[in-house]
Amino acid sequence: MTVTVYVPRDAAALSVGAQEVAQAIARMAAARNDDIRLVRNGSRGLLWLEPLVEVDTTAGRIAYGPVAPEDVAGLFQADFLSGGAHGRRLGLTEDIPYLKRQERLTFARVGLTDPLSTLDYEAHGGWRGLRSALALGSAEIVETVVQSGLRGRGGAAFPAGIKWRTVLNAPGKLKYVVCNADEGDSGTFSDRMIMEGDPLVLIEGMTISALAVGATQGYVYLRSEYPDAERTFEAAIAAAQQGGYLGEDILGSGRSFHLELRRGAGAYICGEETAMLESLEGKRGMVRFKPPLPAIEGLFGKPTVINNVITFASVPIILDKGAKYYADFGMGRSRGTLPFQLAGNIRHGGLVEKAFGITLRELLYDYGGGCASGRPIRAVQVGGPLGAYLPQSQFDTPLDYEAFAAIGGMLGHGGVVVFDDTVDMAHMARYAMEFCAIESCGKCTPCRIGSTRGVEVIDRVRQGERREDNVELLRDLCDTMLHGSLCAMGGMTPFPVLSALSHFPEDFGLPPVPTAGGRGVTQVKA
Amino acid sequence: MSGASNPSTPHHAAVEDAIALHAARPGGLMPLLHAVQERVGFIPPEALLRIAEVLNISRAEVHGVITFYHDFRTAPPGRHVVKLCRAEACQSMGAEALAQHAQARLATQFHHTSADGIRLEPVYCLGDCACSPAMMIDGRLYGRVTPERFDRLMETLEQP
Numbered sequence: 078m079t080v081t082v083y084v085p086r087d088a089a090a091l092s093v094g095a096q097e098v099a100q101a102i103a104r105m106a107a108a109r110n111d112d113i114r115l116v117r118n119g120s121r122g123l124l125w126l127e128p129l130v131e132v133d134t135t136a137g138r139i140a141y142g143p144v145a146p147e148d149v150a151g152l153f154q155a156d157f158l159s160g161g162a163h164g165r166r167l168g169l170t171e172d173i174p175y176l177k178r179q180e181r182l183t184f185a186r187v188g189l190t191d192p193l194s195t196l197d198y199e200a201h202g203g204w205r206g207l208r209s210a211l212a213l214g215s216a217e218i219v220e221t222v223v224q225s226g227l228r229g230r231g232g233a234a235f236p237a238g239i240k241w242r243t244v245l246n247a248p249g250k251l252k253y254v255v256c257n258a259d260e261g262d263s264g265t266f267s268d269r270m271i272m273e274g275d276p277l278v279l280i281e282g283m284t285i286s287a288l289a290v291g292a293t294q295g296y297v298y299l300r301s302e303y304p305d306a307e308r309t310f311e312a313a314i315a316a317a318q319q320g321g322y323l324g325e326d327i328l329g330s331g332r333s334f335h336l337e338l339r340r341g342a343g344a345y346i347c348g349e350e351t352a353m354l355e356s357l358e359g360k361r362g363m364v365r366f367k368p369p370l371p372a373i374e375g376l377f378g379k380p381t382v383i384n385n386v387i388t389f390a391s392v393p394i395i396l397d398k399g400a401k402y403y404a405d406f407g408m409g410r411s412r413g414t415l416p417f418q419l420a421g422n423i424r425h426g427g428l429v430e431k432a433f434g435i436t437l438r439e440l441l442y443d444y445g446g447g448c449a450s451g452r453p454i455r456a457v458q459v460g461g462p463l464g465a466y467l468p469q470s471q472f473d474t475p476l477d478y479e480a481f482a483a484i485g486g487m488l489g490h491g492g493v494v495v496f497d498d499t500v501d502m503a504h505m506a507r508y509a510m511e512f513c514a515i516e517s518c519g520k521c522t523p524c525r526i527g528s529t530r531g532v533e534v535i536d537r538v539r540q541g542e543r544r545e546d547n548v549e550l551l552r553d554l555c556d557t558m559l560h561g562s563l564c565a566m567g568g569m570t571p572f573p574v575l576s577a578l579s580h581f582p583e584d585f586g587l588p589p590v591p592t593a594g595g596r597g598v599t600q601v602k603a
Numbered sequence: 604m605s606g607a608s609n610p611s612t613p614h615h616a617a618v619e620d621a622i623a624l625h626a627a628r629p630g631g632l633m634p635l636l637h638a639v640q641e642r643v644g645f646i647p648p649e650a651l652l653r654i655a656e657v658l659n660i661s662r663a664e665v666h667g668v669i670t671f672y673h674d675f676r677t678a679p680p681g682r683h684v685v686k687l688c689r690a691e692a693c694q695s696m697g698a699e700a701l702a703q704h705a706q707a708r709l710a711t712q713f714h715h716t717s718a719d720g721i722r723l724e725p726v727y728c729l730g731d732c733a734c735s736p737a738m739m740i741d742g743r744l745y746g747r748v749t750p751e752r753f754d755r756l757m758e759t760l761e762q763p
Contacts, residue, residue, distance in 0.1 A: 092731050092746030124733035263690030266730040301637075301674050302729050304742050339630075340637055342672030345727060359632030359658075361671040377629065419733060421695035426733025449696070458691055494692045494732065508694070512727065 079112045080158045083131040083138070086192070087120035087273050088305040089266065094145060095128040101149040102130070111158060119274015121188035122428030123175055131170055134160040140167040175444060180406060181430045182414050183391045184267075187274035193312050195320040198277045204322060206393030210285040211330045218289035219245055222392065224400035226412030231257055231348075231385030232460065232489040232565070234411075234478045237392075240382060243372040244290040247380035254287045254295040254334075254382045255357065255375070256389055259341055259348035261300060262461025264420040264492030268386035270428060272299070272306040275390070276313035280323055280336060282389030285396055286382050287334040295336045296376070298353050301343055310338055345516040349564050350383045352518055363518045364564045385490070387416060408434035411477045421494040422448045431476075438472040440493060452497040456505075456581065460489025462512055463569035465576035466502065485576065487569075502581035507535040509573040517566060523558045524567025530554060531574065538585050548578070548587065608653065617642035618650045626657045632668055636675055645676045682720035683760045685709075686739040689725045692732035701736050704750040708757060719761050 084099040085091075099115060106113045121129060121140075129142035130152070139160040141152060148165060155163040167173060181187075190197040198204065210218050223238030244252060256279065260268040271279055283295050299307055314336055317323035325333045339357055341347050347356045351365035354376050375381025391413065395403045404412045411433035417440055419426045424446035431440075441447070441454060448454055456466045465486035467474070474480050481488050496505075510531035519525045531554055537547045555571035562568040583589040608619060621638035625631040635654065639646050646669055655662040669675045687705055689698055702713075702725075709717040716722045731737035734746030740756060 088744050089731050089734050089746060092737060092744040093734055127734070260730060261728055263728045264692045264732045265728075266732055269730040302726060302739070305744070339633065342633065342637070342674035343726075344672050356633060357630050359630040359668070360664075361667050421692040421732065421735060423733070462691060492732070494695060496695045500695065505691070505694075508691070512690075516727070 079114050081114045081116055081133040082106075082158070083116050083118045083133075083188075084128065085120045085188070085274075086117035086305070086309065087127075087270060088303070089124050089270075090120050090127040090129070091305065093127050093143070097146040098128045098130065098144050098149065101146045102152075105149055105153050109153065111153070113158065116191050118190065119187040119192055120270060120428075121170060121176060122184065122270065123173065123425070124427040125425050126167070129167075130157075132157055132160060136160060136169065138170045140170040140173065141165040142167060175425060175427070175429070178444075179430050180414050180432050182394050182403065182406070183271070183278075183387060184275070184416055184428065184430045185394070186278065187270060187428075190275065192274055192276055192309060193316050195277065195316050195322065198275075202397065203277055203393070204281060204328075206396035207281050207284055207322065208328065210288050210396050211328060211332065215245055215289050215291060218285060218396065221396060221400045222289070225395045225403040226400075226407070226410070227388065227391055227395060227403065228411070228478070229384055230387035230391065230415065230490065232262075232487070234488070237384060237388055240372055240384070241286065241289050243370070244292075244380045244382045247373050249380055250291075252290055252292040252380045252382075253376045254283050254290065254292045255354070256283055256295070256297040257348065257350060257353055257383055257385050258297050258299040258303075258306075259353060260303075260386070260490070261345040261348045262463075262490055262492050264458065264494035265418050265461060265490045266420070267416040267418055267428060267491065269303050269306050270416075271386055271390050272303070273309045276310045277317060277322075278390045278393055279310075279386055280313060280317045282392035283336060284323060284327065284334050285392050286384070286389060288332060290380070290382055292382070293333055293335060295334060296357055297336065297338045298341060298347070298357055299338055300341045300347075307338065307340060314338065344518075345512075346518045346564075346566055349518075349566060351564075353383070354381070361518075363520050364566075366563070387490075406432035408432075408475065408477050409479055411479070415476070415488070415491045417476070417491045417493060419445045419493050419495070422450055422454075422497050423493075423495040424449045433477045434475050436473050436475050437467070437493070440476065441472065441495065445495065448495060448497040450497045450499075452499065454495055455498040455500055456496045456502060456577075458494045458496075458505075458573065459492070460487045461492050462509060463487075463565055463572055464489050464492075465572045466505065466580060467576070468580040470580075485572065487572070502577040502584040503535065503539050503586075504584075506574045506577040506585075507532055507539070509570055509577075510535060513566060513570040521561070521563040521567060523561040524563070524570070527554055527558045527562075527567060528570060531558075531570075535574075541586055544586055548585070551578070612647075612649045612653075614639075614643045614647045614650065618647070618653060622654070622657050632658060632660075632665070636669065640675060644679050648677055681716035681722040683741055684722045684724060685757075685760075686724045686726040686729070687713075688727070688729050688731075688735070688737045690728040690732075692728075693736040696735035698736040701748060701750060701753065705753060708750075708754060721757070721760055 126142035155161040228234040347362040352362040356362040416430040513528035517524045625635040711717040731746045
């Protein structure tokens, strides 16, 4: 009987040897005349266990990990094809607590299926959202997304349905749907995991969006740092076209939607939506003035829906199971789930999809297991390079858009980067300014010049040169960037800088934050 | 000077091939430049005028786009390109020390090419943030990179 063996094709798994493991398994099986079917799935998101090999047994899928190529002979000897005992055996994959306690809606299929099989996709609930969308009118699709409470997952958290409604009601026949896959924030990889692990869900979500607003052409703007995602997604577009789910006459409906992948060229700023539009038009990625909103005048001057990968990938389940099903997850005005990404110095790094409302502490310790180095966690940056650095005293903040805004932070794209107690927060503040200087598009002065001056001022503070004066100057400079920049790049670079300064003043040579009955009880707003 | 197609210019066939594939596409300049760089290894300065003419834009605009994006280059990069991530998640796992080690090992600096023809570039996030530090060699991703692993990988590149 053929045994199905899964070895991920996910770039993170490949980066630690999954390709060599897959080859070793194929070679060994051939040599032993074992009848196996090797499926290159997405990653389950338990990235500290990669390469994670799974075997489909009568009891369910059994996981082994992390597997090195030199472990493969031993796995065959232990009869892993029947789920045999071995030092790397982790038991049933779905019973691993890290996975079992998650609420996977957007990531429901990632790691389970063959990412390029339209039939496998269908067998696991795929295309159902598209079929129900085809039975609805445009306004009804939009209304469903509005009712679900889905907000943009790229960082700005603008209600997706409202944006779609604006595009639907904008005059003109030619409209576009654009997916922002320029996932440039350090600590984030959920877009990449979708595009490599379940690319068809993104295609389905974008197609539903096109039906909703009346677009027939879409683009995915993918960063060039993701060559594996590019290969997989191009193959997924071809598979979807072949199956009749994309292109002319979708599923015999008479409706059409064409999708094209475009590659960026290493500019972080192109993750800003208007810079991305410029880049898609073949220009320098310079930020545009708003208004006009892209929903009114976007790509090539036409009304354009722009959403992030995770936003589009969350749409099919909403159309399939209904707005209420999705909205029943979450808290306050943050409805549904967010795929959090645990990254940096963390023992159990990976992808954790949970309803909004889980606390940062649960994520860091219950899932993450503390620092990989075994040292205490000192600071956490949530929301990418433009997100605030948070100290221990703020770890009980619920992960919710409004709760984070209230402490001067932001959830952004759900990336969580962990630092142990060896981190120098003045260095991290300097790096935030330096990164802004490297990646600024240069259109507005606060960002272009302010970031360079910021590096210099922080250097003077660190060297103890007229420290008090220079700290005041730094705060003043941050204020200018915050209020005077054209987009979030210059406008939010002060968040990591000011939060580092406020919560970790000792790293800048300033007196520490006074503690009243415990470290860091004093709340200092960034 | 003329931007007309001239078979005697270096890399003529590669540039014309890229133009044939992408020039007519909406916003085709980016895919066109990527295609030229994939074929030639860099964007030959002689190609600028020809690309500008075909797209009906100025040479300055083409130059502006090439210089805006980190990926595009106008000279050969060397035999191999090593991109080392210097962003926050990798920093939390020792990327700065790895960067120092890499520069010492290759006896070169970021944005430069070693005597063995290995180009060292900084990159800000490769999306492998749970397996930090990360790097990319000629488009292939490596995670959990220690100085020892870096040295082993460099040995394979340095062999002629």
